[in-house]
Structures are given as C-alpha cells and as structure tokens.
Amino acid sequence: MQIIFMNRLSRLAGREEEEFAQLWIGEEEGVWSLGWRDFSVNTAEESTDSLWYEGGSWNEMLCVYRHELAVKMGAGYRPLIDGGLHEEEVLPRRGREQLKLQYYSEHYSQESIYDELCSWRRGRASSERKAPYMLASNRLLRLLSTFLPKTTEELLQIPGIGEAKAAQYGADWLAITSAAPRERNFPLDWVYEEIGDDEFSSWLYKQKELKYKRQLERLRLNRTLLQGIESGLGLEQLKNETGVSRRELLEALEELEKDGYSVEKLIQYELGSMAHEEQQAVWKAYEEFGDLFLKPVLYKVYGDTPPAAAGGLEVHYERLRLIRIRFRREQAGSLDSAMSF
Secondary structure, three states, X not given: OEEEEEEEEEEEOOOOOEEEEEEEEEEEOOEEEEEEEXXXXXXXXXXXXXXEEEEOOHHHHHHHHHHHHHHHHHOOOEEOOOOOOOOXXXXXXXXXXHHHHHHHHHHHOOHHHHHHHHHHXXXXXXXXXXXXXXXXXXXXXXXXXXXXXXXXXXXXXXXXXXXXXXXXXXXXXXXXXXOOOOOOOOOOOHHHHHOOHHHHHHHHHHHHHHHHHHHHHHHHHHHHHHHHHHOOOOHHHXXXXXXXXXXXXXXXXHHHHHOOOOOHHHHHHHOOOOOHHHHHHHHHHHHHHOOOOOHHHHHHHHOOOOOOOOOOHHHHHHHHHHHHHHHHHHHHHHHHHHHOO
C-alpha cells in the first residue's frame, strides 16, 4: 500500500503529558484506506491502530476523514501541520460572536421558557398551516429562552431576528420572555468574555462533527438508493432497506435529480397503478400553479376531498412529488435548450 497523506496530531493529556497520534491515507489498486494510530504517552514504539475506512470511494473516504477528524479535534487533538485535507475555517468576527451566543444558549437556556416557546410554535404553526421550523428554529427559541429580551430593541439583537420576524411574532415572544426574571441585561457583549477559548473551540469541532456526520449519512443513503433503484426496488422496499421514512426518501430522490442522477425507473414503478389521465391532470396543474407548493395542485386535481387510496392522503402527495420530479426535469431541459441558442 502506498501512503499518500499523513499528519501528526497531539493533545495535552494532563498538566505536562502530551499524547501523539498519526492520521494516514493509503491507496492500493484503487482501494482507499484511512487510519488512525495512537502512540503511547511513554514510548512512541507502542501504538494502537484503528482503520476508519477501506473501500473504493474517494468521496466517502473524505467524508469519513472529516467526520472522524472533527471528533478527534473536539477531544482536544490538533494537527502539527496545517493544510492538506484539514479544513480550518476562518470565521469573521460577527460570525464568531453569533456562534458564541449560540454556544452560551445551548448551555444556559431556561428549559421552562424554552418549552413554553415550543408550545407557542406548535399552536401557531397549526393555525397558520405551516411547518413549525418556518416560524422559528430550535436554535432561535434557545436564544430567546436564554437572553430573555423584554423590548423590541432587545429582540432585534438576537441573531436570526430581523424587522419582519419581529413584527410578525415579536409580541408573542416578548409576552413569554419578558415575564421571566433574568440576571444579565442587554447588550450581550458580556457573553463573549464568559466563554473560554478551549471550550468554545471544542464545541465548534462538535458542530463540524455533526455536519460531516450528516454528509456521510446522506452520501451512504444516496448510494443505497441508486443501487436499489437500479435493482428495481420501490419506495417501501427502499424504506426497509435504509431505515428512513418514505418522506425522507422522496426528499433524497429530489436531491439526486438536482445532482444529475436519474430516478425515472423508480418513478415508473411507483406510478404504474396511477391512470395516465390522472397524471396528465397533475402535470397541467403544475403548469398552471407552478411547482413550489403541492396543496394547490392537489385541490385542482381532486377537489376538496381526494379519492380514497391505500395509504391515505400521503399516497396522493407522494405521487404529486414524483410527478413534480419529472416536471422539473423537463422544465430544466427546456431552459437548457433555450440557453443553448
């Protein structure tokens, strides 16, 4: 095996002891290997090897590399040589300050206030018929439940809240947060002095670890989907194969199409029992209403009461999404053709 990349890392194990490790990538006949070697504190000759990855995909190996390295750096390891495959993001001052507020909120939010804000979000989302995350993210609710703004001016100092958001939901939020006692006031400059650099750096690497873990899971899901589609599997079989919901599978299929992969074989399989006239009606509804929202298309084709189907209303939405993949593919092809002239 030929070693094509190697780096040495270290961390302090105690007041004076330093631990060392080695990270390496090798290749032999198209097979990539990625490994980690821990050296003993007392002698560099004693070591423990871990094989993180072995396979033929460079992209998958790179995802594993970034995820596992983020885990190690979150545990205190730092590379002795910067560069190579190691990504060291330089954050602008404003971005770093906002991340520190997020870090602080994850450690010091008031759970009772957070729960009350979550309850508000569920009720408001239901009344507006929106997904809860469209009103406010968990991160934003954590920030609100930590810093407890009492005025609109203070509310606007929370990252993620602008004039429009404050005008729409600010009164509801302030009714909850302003009633709670707080120990520290605005502005929030004091937060930046409260957080130690080492703890904050470890938290940043933990965020990277989660990010790269999601990327790795998505890469492996896409590979399984493409192999399953090629083998003629349907959504239910792919659900059993991957362990994810049918909704998540449809979202992944849409992303695969955006990335240039064809999922037409699966679409044909799933729409095999759907009448051609019904499919044409859905297509015409997309031409009339656009492809951003599904509900107008559903009502256009089926009225207020879609016909009963095995699996209920979700089956109708699944079919709409599958036809939308075809519709968007044709629209993109038409645009490409127009741009080529």
